[in-house]
Amino acid sequence: MDAGGPKGKAKSDINVTPLIDIVLVLLIVFIVMVPGLSKALPVVVPQVVKVDRPTPPDPKNPPLVVTIDQNGDLMLQNDKIQLAELADKLSPVVQLQPSGMRKVFLRVDEEQAYQYAVNVLDQIKVASDRAKRETALRPEFVGTGLDGGDVKVVAAVKKRTPTS
Structure with a gap:
């Protein structure tokens, strides 16, 4: 049995052939993977568009x-009404507002x-439903499938300031 060294002693050099094979395989794998x-x-x-002040x-x-x-x-508005x-x-x-831009602001104490x-x-x-229905019946909207759109409601709670 040959241990690779003189007079039966162990050889102290590293066999680099399998190491080079592994390095080449890893190199090929990385070359294939990097473009992906x-x-x-x-x-x-x-x-971001900066607007100095909101539109009036x-x-x-x-x-x-x-x-x-x-x-x-x-x-x-300023008129007292019943529910x-x-x-x-x-x-x-609401029907007087432009189609698709119908809004009502609700302020609640x-x-x-x-x-x-x-x-x-x-x-x-x-x-809102009544305004949509009546807008759809107007002669200029008949057959177009347009109805003026829903009314969007913007609600806000009015907080009272503490009085001293």
Whole structure:
């Protein structure tokens, strides 16, 4: 049996042939893998547009504001109304707003019951549905499939300032 060294002694040199085989296999694997790793999707970062001041409200089309004050009184713009007549008075005014841009701002006093605010929202929804239906029946909209769109409601809670 040959141990590789003189007079039967062990050979102290490292056999580099298997080491070179392993290194070459790893090199080939990395050469094949690297192009696949570098593929990336293009990313478009949105640009920030700075506006100095917000656009002023349109004087021809002022925002519709429904207010529930601290006494529980319901007001459309500056007119005091009852809950039952909100849908009837709101629907024609909503129809005057541009299609797709119908908005109603709801201001609720923080002391008012949640259920009362929900009832007002229900009446706004009834007015929205009525305005859509009546807009779709106008001669210029018949057959187009357009109905003016839903009314979007922006709600805010009015907090009272503590008095000393």
